[in-house]
Amino acid sequence: MSARQHDNSRQHDSRGPHTGRRQRIGRGLAAAVGALAVLVAGLTLPAAAEPETPVVYTSGSTATRANGLGFDTCDAPSLAALNAWRGTSPYDVVNIYFGGINRGCAAQPNLTPTWVRGAVSAGWKLLPTYFGYQPTCMFGTKEHRYTATDATARGSSDGADAVARAKALGVLSGSGLYADVEHYDRTDTSCRTAVRRYVSAWTKALHGSGYLAGVYVHQDSGLRDLSDTYSSTSYARPDAVWMARWDGNSSLTGWPTAPDSQWSYYQRAKQYQGDHSETWGGVTLDIDSDNVRAPVATTARSYSVTSTSPLNARSGPASSYSVVRTYAPGATLAVVCQASGQRVDTTSVWDRLTDGTWVSDRYVSTPSSTGFSSTLPRCAYPGQVTVDLLTARTGPGTSYPAAGSPLPRGTLAYVTCQKVGTLIRTSRVWNQLRNGTWVSDYYVSNRSSTTWSAPVPRCP
Structure with a gap:
């Protein structure tokens, strides 16, 4: 990606664009089963065979997914620029380069928790990308690299750092975080093993902390190698892939190096056009263009209590669940997602808060008092x-x-x-x-x- 200060080199091949992207950045259960239920709340990541490893979601979490066009820039654009583009451009997803030792545009003056809240409040979905250590056979000049020997350690440490940085920005458990794996030389078999080990460790580190694991890969290196080991019991499989092929075709199916049966349901994104400028709402940005049908960032939205008496926050979405705490009239609530529950007056919708408790949406200032609000994700x-x-x-x-x-x-x-x-x-x-x-x-x-x-x- 040209303007992304990625790398000075541009590697082309016969199938797609160059290596570079700009670094922009029970009750009712059988008795034996019921006896185990009391253990669930305290479970940590269980031992599980690859390739499917479980995500240990926190109580105040949900997965958020995007289904539309997006763009990425080196620095996170200003909120004023995003507001100018919102509604005038075809985009509703914006990428953020939120960390990593190889990240370009490292200063990121706009990328703060306030910016994240403002972007999401304006209707944008965020695609968080982490530019960490790169394979030793990567095309280009990035200094910080891993080999087959230390790839697992690098993937684990990058995953832990990504989680910490995401939390600092208000990007919550359930979010999809994407490791940037640049184009590399597949003739180096040891390096291919290193990539698989890194991505596996990245995936398990994120899953253990409650996040979904994505990767940004080139069509002819990372995507091909991860596709080849899709069902391998030696590696944890990432939850989503974001593929680079600058052919102007935004389709998320028919990819030549991964069959449609892989990462098939809200698990794909494609960067289909590289460095170019677009102007919307009078604001010009240098961008790459993407089509995103995949997990993205989950954040909380602020609403207020509308009842005239204290509002009970419960351990589940019904009045039969215990009261955990109460909120005074007019208090601000940090809402993560919505789900169906016991009907209260005009609605069966309940809101999940960042502390994991539930409140009836009837008494919250969300856009709808009778059904789900389009501004909030369904809890999933x-x-x-x-x-x-x-x-x-x-x-x-x-x-x-x-x-x-x-x-x-x-x-x-x-x-x-x-x-x-x-x-x-x-x-x-x-x-x-x-x-x-x-x-x-x-x-x-x-x-x-x-x-x-x-x-x-x-x-x-």
Whole structure:
């Protein structure tokens, strides 16, 4: 990516653009299963075989996904520039280069928690990218690199640093964070192993801290190698891929180096046009263009209590759950997402707060008092599908008809709530997905394959 101060070198090949991007930056469960439920709240990352490793979501979290065009620049644009582009440009996603030892435009004067809140409040979705250590065979001149020997350690440390930097900006658990892996020489077999080890360690580090793991890769190096080991039990599979191919084609299918069955559901982005300038709303920016259908940053939005008496915040989305704390009338609430729960007056929507508690949306100043608000994501806790093809059904059991096409292995199952259903192997838990269909929890990688997985709520 030219203007991105990436690298001085430009490596072309026959399939796509040069190496560089600008560094812009139970009750109801069987007795044996129920006995385990009390352990769930205290679970840490369990031992799990690759390639599907579970994400340990925090209580005040959710996954947010984008489905539209985006752009990236070296420095995060000013809020004034974003406001000028919002509504006048075709874009609703903006990339942020939020850390990494090899990041260009390291000063990032605009990239603060205040900027993040302002951008999200204006309607933008954020695509966080971390430019850390690079493979030793990377084309270009980046100084800080890893080999097969230290790739796992580098991936783990970069993942930990990325999580810390994301939290400092207010980018919450459930967010997708993307490691930038630049184009490299695939004839170096040791280096290819190093990339796979780095990405695997990055993925497990993020999952252990409650974040989804993405990678930015070149079509003819990183994407090809990760595709080749998609089902390998030696490496943790990232949740999403962002591929660079500057061919002007924004399609997220038909990629020549990864079949459509891989990273198939809100798990892909493509950088389809490199360095160029665009002017919208009277403001000109030097950008790359992207199509993003993938996890992005989750942030909290501020709303106020509208009730005339103290509002109860509960441990679940119904009045049957215990009261954790109360909020005074007019108090500010940090809302992460919304879910269905007990009906209260005009609405069945409940709001999840950053501390993991729930309040009825009836008494919160969100845009809607009767249904879901478009400005807030639905609460969802994705886990990768662990079998080659998983049947989704219209209800929580095998007696219900199949719904739609089976889900390929590695698909992100966006779980919104859980309910007791047909016993499948060791679990009676079934997951309702964002599209309303149901899958057995046994075949979704999360914190348990026998009982409930915190912090997923029970279905109403």
